[in-house]
Amino acid sequence: MHAGVTHEFFAANGEAGNGVCYVTPAEQNRNDVFLRLYVANEEALRGFVRSLVPTLEDSREVMQEVAVVLWRKFEDISKPEDFRRWAFGVARFKALDFHRKRGRDRHCFGTELLELLASEAEQADPGYDLERRALDECLEKLPRPQRALVEAAYAPGVRMDALAEQSGRTPMSLYKTLHRIRITLIQCTQKTLAMEGAR
Amino acid sequence: MNPDDPAWELIGCYLGGSATPEQTRQLEALMLKDPELREAFLRYARMDAALGGQTPSAAGELLLSETPWEDAPKIRSSRLRLSPVAAAAAAGVVFGMFCSSMVWAYVAPVASKTLGLLWESFETGPAPLAEGVPNEASRWGGDDSDLVGAQQGVKPASGTRMLRLLRPDFAGKPPVTSVRADMYRVVDLRAHRQDIGHGEAMVQLSALFNHGVSGEALGSDGLITLYALPNARAFTGLAPDDSRLSLSAVAMVRKSIARLDDQPQTWEKLQAELRLPAETEFLVIHLGMKPLPPSAPGSAFDGLYVDDVRLTLGRRAALQ
Known part of the structure; x- marks a missing residue:
């Protein structure tokens, strides 16, 4: 699995084009600045949202909403240095709003813990780039079948029951296997980061 | 812990x-x-x-290769000449709603039906037009390119041919973007209005990128963009580049790889998903590559390849 450096943004312009529009230099500059800032913070935002939203699919949806708001309201920030704090604020609001809209769901954490997690995730600077690089290294170290299983399980739209059937397992067995691989990856990532820190 | x-x-x-x-x-x-x-x-x-957030590689796809989608007939729409509806139906597979609320709840909102809109491996058909964004659906256009077999250590990802990007400077292209080769394809979604009108339609685009062992370039990047457009005006008539696509789009998504690996025997995949606003009638697929370090504007390229472009239409409920 090669992560490379990927970026993504989503824009909903609202107005249909009239067919004679061109991107002005000022607009192009705005696009470039936004993209640069978004790319630099996307990984952190994605992890932040994921910690507040209980499923990966829902967190992807919330991230799309976050990206739309950031894009539409980009003019609200006066200087690029404010982008990260502002973006985390938007992500926090959207994630908590997701819970508010759902009402009290007994499968989700309560407000007190969500607020606590949001504060701690916002304050922490785990070094996302280093962590991501370490994760990539650890993925490379996984035996090929395990790595392929992770890639298959995280492919967008994959059906886990179908995946379980293809790999000759029960869904519960697959779930447990994936969980063990995740724990292995977390341990490996921590070890890699500790070794790099000691150098 | x-x-x-x-x-x-x-x-x-x-x-x-x-x-x-x-x-x-x-x-x-x-x-x-x-x-x-x-x-x-x-x-x-x-x-x-x-x-x-990772994009699945070929290794991941091996495990999925027995899904109905993989068994569906390949759609190379430029030569099959199927109508969009027939083409989609030919490749369409019903994945079925998965709704176990306990163990696998996190995949519950996934598409209930997925249609293959395009599966392009550049096996047949004419070379793309070097005239910018094409004015019609079902053919590639953009910068100068051709269809080639294995070369420079690169083998086609599927079939026997792949798309080679040759130049970054079709007539009328703004000089500022004439360092990157850009290819476009318009996809007409008007036959799918009913599927899109409820606001829950999702499209997924993927493409494979590679670069060969060549003289001066040390590497290359790659990007894909998907524009959702409310009408045909954004890609017909005026500027043949993508400068107005982003302004005309009702939604868009872009993904890129800053640098491909240096192994011509491996392809790297970019994949993006986009929720389609209800008013979407057309999509424009955009593929881009440039050598690294970038060459002077207008320089010819050597060894930039794209293959296996896929586009699917599915459905996923929006958050309430």
Whole structure:
């Protein structure tokens, strides 16, 4: 699995084009600045949202909403240095709003813990780039079948029951296997980061 | 935290969407009083997000190769000449709604039906037009390119041919963007208005990129963009480049790889998803590559390749 450096943004312009529009230099500059800032913070935002939203699919949806708001309201920030704090604020609001809209769901954490997690995730600077690089290294170290299983399980739209059937397992067995691989990856990532820190 | 700590299991269940209310309350109580557990939870969530943000490689696809979608006939719309509806139906597969609320709840909102709109491996058909964004659906256009077989250590990802990008400067292209080769294809979605009108339609685009062993270039990047357009005016008539696509689009998504690996025997995949606003009538697929370090504007390229472009239409409910 090669992560490379990927970026993504989503824009909903609202107005249909009239067919004679061109991107002005000022607009192009705005696009470039936004993209640069978004790319630099996307990984952190994605992890932040994921910690507040209980499923990966829902967190992807919330991230799309976050990206739309950031894009539409980009003019609200006066200087690029404010982008990260502002973006985390938007992500926090959207994630908590997701819970508010759902009402009290007994499968989700309560407000007190969500607020606590949001504060701690916002304050922490785990070094996302280093962590991501370490994760990539650890993925490379996984035996090929395990790595392929992770890639298959995280492919967008994959059906886990179908995946379980293809790999000759029960869904519960697959779930447990994936969980063990995740724990292995977390341990490996921590070890890699500790070794790099000691150098 | 010890890897055998039972709290990991609770974290896995919660972030997998499979925790029972009792497990959720148990984990919540533990986390409220244990900062180390909260830190472990955040670490697990970050890793899950990072894995979920990855693009699957061919290795991942091996495991999925027996899904109905992979068994569906390949759509090379430029030569099959199927109508969009017939083409989609030929490749369409019903994945079925998956709604186990316990163990696999986190995949529950996934598409209930997926249609293959395009599967292009550049096996047949004419070379793309070097005239910018094409004015019609079902053919590629953009910069100068041709269809070639294996060369420079690069083998086609599927079939015997692949698309080679030759130049970055079709007539009328703004000089500022004439360092990157750009290819476009318009996809007409008007036959799918009913599928799109409810606002839950999702499209997924993927393409494979590679570069060969060539003289001066040390590497290359790659990008894909998908524009959702409300009418045909954004790509007909005026400027043949993409400068107005982003302004005319009602939604767009872009993904890129800053630098491809240096192994011509491996292809790298970019994949993007986009929710389609109800008013979407056309999509424009955009593929771009440039050598690294970038060459002077207007220079010819050597060894930039694209293959296996796929576009699917599915459905996923929006958040309430």
